Amino acid sequence: MQGVDTVFMQRALFHAARGAGRTSPNPLVGAVVVSPEGVVLGQGFHERAGEPHAEVRALEAAGDRARGAALYCTLEPCCHQGRTGPCVARIVDAGIARVVVATKDPNPLVSGQGFRFLRERGVRVDVGLCAEEATVLNQPFFTLMRExxxxxxxxxxxxxxxxxxxxxxxxxxxxxxxxxxxxxxxxxxxxxxxxxxxxxxxxxxxxxxxxxxxxxxxxxxxxxxxxxxxxxxxxxxxxxxxxxxxxxxxxxxxxxxxxxxxxxxxxxxxxxxxxxxxxxxxxxxxxxxxxxxxxxxxxxxxxxxxxxxxxxxxxxxxxxxxxxxxxxxxxxxxxxxxxxxxxxxxxxxxxxxxxxxxxxxx
Missing domain, CATH: 3.40.430.10 (Dihydrofolate Reductase, subunit A)
Structure with missing residues (x-):
């Protein structure tokens, strides 16, 4: 399963990079929704600060087919109310069964809380796939949040x-x-x-x-x-x-x-x-x-x-x-x-x- 997961996470990373130069101070994020049979149902990326997050765009593209599917995301889904609503609620409402995430969000408003929200509601969460690549992609965001x-x-x-x-x-x-x-x-x-x-x-x-x-x-x-x-x-x-x-x-x-x-x-x-x-x-x-x-x-x-x-x-x-x-x-x-x-x-x-x-x- 690791090899298949890597393929889809690489796709999510590719989409995340498409927002380069436009999302700051927000991070670059990409997301892909995949059926249990391995079919891509929806994908998206965060295009600009204040616009829908990558997870929301991918879920909207997948529609009702997202129920029981897996979501691959390059960064921990947000759980706080900013200019857009919390992504974790949308993930649960869509019926996603499994979330695969590259890295934890260093933002103290999110860090670890998004994972906790999903797990408490029965969503399987796997963290750490392609973590180094995802971190390099968001070096400015990680530096700003941590330092x-x-x-x-x-x-x-x-x-x-x-x-x-x-x-x-x-x-x-x-x-x-x-x-x-x-x-x-x-x-x-x-x-x-x-x-x-x-x-x-x-x-x-x-x-x-x-x-x-x-x-x-x-x-x-x-x-x-x-x-x-x-x-x-x-x-x-x-x-x-x-x-x-x-x-x-x-x-x-x-x-x-x-x-x-x-x-x-x-x-x-x-x-x-x-x-x-x-x-x-x-x-x-x-x-x-x-x-x-x-x-x-x-x-x-x-x-x-x-x-x-x-x-x-x-x-x-x-x-x-x-x-x-x-x-x-x-x-x-x-x-x-x-x-x-x-x-x-x-x-x-x-x-x-x-x-x-x-x-x-x-």
Missing amino acids: GRPFVVMKMATSLDGYIAEARGRRTSLTSVPANRHAHRFRAAVDAIGVGIETILVDDPELTARGVYRERPFTRVVFDRRLRVPATARVLSTCDAGPVIIVTTAIGAGRTEHVKALEDLGAEVAIARNGTFTAALERLGERRIGSLLLEGGATVLAAAWDEEVVDFVRLYVTPHVVGRDGVNFLPARAFCTAGWFDRRVEPLGPDILIEGYVHRPR
Whole structure:
């Protein structure tokens, strides 16, 4: 039976992934209803926050045929009243006999309670099939629920000799057109893009995703301890395209006139209580931002790395040689790709993308 169950759970995972980039702050969820004879009766996925959950869509597709069938779901069905009703009640009412779930929901409003509700009403519940795949699929949601902060993706471009800029304070473009296109496609999939104040002062970016379709606006975040971001910064001219959050410290917030000027332009100024990068991330977590693409510069990248809050690294290695005057991020021995897991390498024109999950002894 395990092999058959795996086939249907893989199908549910496939459907879950179809909601990528649209469901946040909700998780990606897929569901499949299967008859006792192994016939797929209905399937569905969670398309957007506030819309029907995957289980409901699958049950609606199955209709009356769902009675006595099995439901395969990538995440524990919800049991609380949110913008949509509890899925567990719909499952019981539909007459589902067995529920196979990949992972328990880390949300404290749900965690384990959905299973308990179903079992108390005579539904057989099996948990843990394809759990690793389901967890990887929902890394941003799991990180937000468990740690109260976004899942952090560090994105960097380096020269062949390991530098991220030709000199401090000098605008440097290292990557090729194919790599730039790839980076912008990934921008469109995250909740927020973050940069440090030096990037704003040197590059003056808008922090948008060019040339790709995005269904919902994303948040732009500037990490600025002393609140030096100028009112003329280009990112502030695009507040109507999506929220702009400037995370500062008590020192920066003390510049009350500048705070008001930034807020009048449409930005939000948030204070990180103890001035650490971790505290800054917690402020984003309070706003239910599940994923953050951290793009630079060197100071903010180093702060995130040193505080061990980087979850995934996307490294573009270019054929350029900068020389010893270049700006490096961390010593090469600290930033060793051999310590990553699920590592992947992809050529992008003349550049090479190396990416993987960060795994360091703790």
